[in-house]
Amino acid sequence: MKFLDSTRADTARRFPLRSLFASVLLVTGAFFGQAAVAPAADRTPSADRAGKEGPPEAPARPASAPLPFESAVPALLQAAVARLRQEIENGPPFSLTERKRRIDGLEKLLAEPGVDIAEKYRRVLEAYRAELEYGKTVEAYRDLLRTEEGERLVDFLSIGRLALYYQTLDGRESGMWDDRDRQWHRLAPRYDRAIALGLRAARKLEPPQLLPLPLPGPRSPSP
Numbered sequence: 001m002k003f004l005d006s007t008r009a010d011t012a013r014r015f016p017l018r019s020l021f022a023s024v025l026l027v028t029g030a031f032f033g034q035a036a037v038a039p040a041a042d043r044t045p046s047a048d049r050a051g052k053e054g055p056p057e058a059p060a061r062p063a064s065a066p067l068p069f070e071s072a073v074p075a076l077l078q079a080a081v082a083r084l085r086q087e088i089e090n091g092p093p094f095s096l097t098e099r100k101r102r103i104d105g106l107e108k109l110l111a112e113p114g115v116d117i118a119e120k121y122r123r124v125l126e127a128y129r130a131e132l133e134y135g136k137t138v139e140a141y142r143d144l145l146r147t148e149e150g151e152r153l154v155d156f157l158s159i160g161r162l163a164l165y166y167q168t169l170d171g172r173e174s175g176m177w178d179d180r181d182r183q184w185h186r187l188a189p190r191y192d193r194a195i196a197l198g199l200r201a202a203r204k205l206e207p208p209q210l211l212p213l214p215l216p217g218p219r220s221p222s223p
Helices: 002-014 017-035 073-090 096-110 117-134 189-202
Strands: 138-147 150-159 163-168 174-178 183-186
Touching (some): 073 096, 073 117, 150 189, 174 189
Antiparallel strands (some): 150 163, 174 183
């Protein structure tokens, strides 16, 4: 249990998306909570109540006036998307094509003046939920491995946000991503079979099983 607790704590420290996601919900939730309240109707205190209830009420806000947080929400959403892009670029490079395409689409959406602010908010939350879901899945996919030696088509095995491995198509070379130096490191040949089994299990060609694989060390917290 101590190992599991420390692993969860380390994962949360390295990938603070959940706390940021909660912050977006809280702040923008305040805006939409106020937006749901209808503006008070114009009224004049009756003569018999005048002077009995303290100072007169403030004049009603005109229907066309912006809500208190309305001007702040677009900037908040843009900051949330920028932070999400930063997490993607600074974290393990799994499913990069898909994830960067999602961020590019969000940035274009936020720049569209004709799109309702509620729709923009919904799409940003969807993107955060998608990123959080990656931490619960084991995926196998084929993509280009880019290193100083060039590009190669390989199979990737992504285990949540915990570890990312690759294996060449002939199964003779495997490696692991290390976030501490942001480089791929080749693994000893004894791990080739375990990664091959992990790829088959992720593709539902084998039942889930324990894999004797190395794990990367913890990354220093972002400043």
